[in-house]
Amino acid sequence: MRISARIVNTAASLAVLIGCLSLATPAVSVAENADAVEAGKEIAFSKKKGNCLACHDIKGGKLPGNIGPPLIAMKARFKKEDLKNQISDARVKNKHTIMPPFGPHQILKADEIEKVVEFIYTL
Amino acid sequence: MKKLAAIFTAVVMLASPFVASASPQQDLKDFRAFFKNKFPETPMNDFINGVYSIHKASREQWEAFEEFPSYEIYIDKGEALFNDTKFANGKGFKNCFPTAQKGIKGEYPYFDNKTGKVVTLEGDINKCITSNGSEKWGWKKGKMAYLSAYLAYQTRGQTIKVATPKGEAALAAYNVGKTHFYAKRGQLNMSCADCHYYYSGNKIRADILSPALGHVSHFPVYRNKWAKKSGDGMGTLHRRYGGCNKQVRARPFKAQSAEYSALEYFHTYMSNGLKWNGPGQRK
DSSP, X not given: OOOOHHHHTSHHHHXXXXXXXXXXXXXXXXXXXXXXXXXXXXXXXXXXXXXXXXXXXXXXXXXXXXXXXXXXXHHHHOOHHHHHHHHHOGGGTOTTOOSOOTTXXXXXXXXXXXXXXXXXXXX | OTTOSSOBOOEEXXXXXXXXXXXXXXXXXXXXXXXXXXXXXXXXXXXXXXXXXXXXXXXXXXXXXXXXXXXXXXXXXHHHHHHHOOOTTSOOHHHHOTTGGGOOGGGOSEEETTTTEEEOHHHHHHHHXXXXXXXXXXXXXXXXXXXXXXXXXXXXTOBOOOXXXXXXXXXXXXXXXXXXXXXXXXXXXXXXXXXXXXXXXXXXXXXXXXXXXXXXXXXXXXXXXXXXXXXXXXXXHHHHHHHHHHHXXXXXXXXXXXXXXXXXXXXXXXXXXXXXXXXXXXX
16 A cells, blocks of 8 residues: 555545455454443543534433534444544535534544544444 | 645536526515515514514524623724724714714615715715725724714614616626625535525534524624634624635635625615614623
């Protein structure tokens, strides 16, 4: 896999890169996962980071908005990969979406998105 | 401002369902029809009341506030500024605005074919001051907001009737404003339309998003939030624009920039037919 620095700069290939990295992620231990869930929750709830509560009702969060659907039964409805893609760039599924493109606009780093996925996968 | 580490200036038009070629008349028709359809219980004339036109519980709270409105003393201050301000050359505001008592806010904004610019009330206030040899005022709050509150108050009840943009230059300005309204911007990549058109009536966190129809009617406005943050709570429309741009982590334009004046031109035209209602009071 050789990717030139110039190409990495473009948002599209960044998304591809995130995708590749995730395939390479080894299985994590239960304890590590619990940490990631906790960290993901913090990122999701933080106004400066995910601020997902602005638009989504999420268990454990106060004063949620209702612009997007409540984040419930995630595991039953989604593959982790799909969740990651949705959070990274919601425009892929709905080009008019109001949901911010957290990945390409660098609102969240790739590892932060991973943690948010771990968290919402518990919902 | 300090917190906006990553300020995005890029504006993405590709993804917005925006048709630059539609005529302003058609835009106006569509805009009204959209909100009429979205909020069938709100009488058309009531959209001037912002979020309170679509949400009963907040309306009751607001009506209680309105019994002793916080902006009242600023109307008085504005009146005093109007009557008592003496410019370097001895003239006053009456020389520039002889018909102010009849309500002149409704004459703005308009497109001036001679200068090729959108003219706003605030713009003419500062023009009056500087052309008479005095120092211009700040654009967003303080004296500017008080005098504009007084002039808005004199205009209450009159109908918003911005002349339909005609000619290439006026249409170009209108389209700059329209583009601003529908374009995604900022790190969070949201448009005015996302929040105040498509998702108006929804909650963003604890705030209910107001419909853009009628938005401009009650400016300048007294905001509790501004009062808490600094000073007295009074602010102009362009102050609000800046705040809404910053919310999506976009770099705000300057108050009275060509960009915001064009936005005001489009935004006000979209409320044609409703009543002027300023100054207002909001959370």
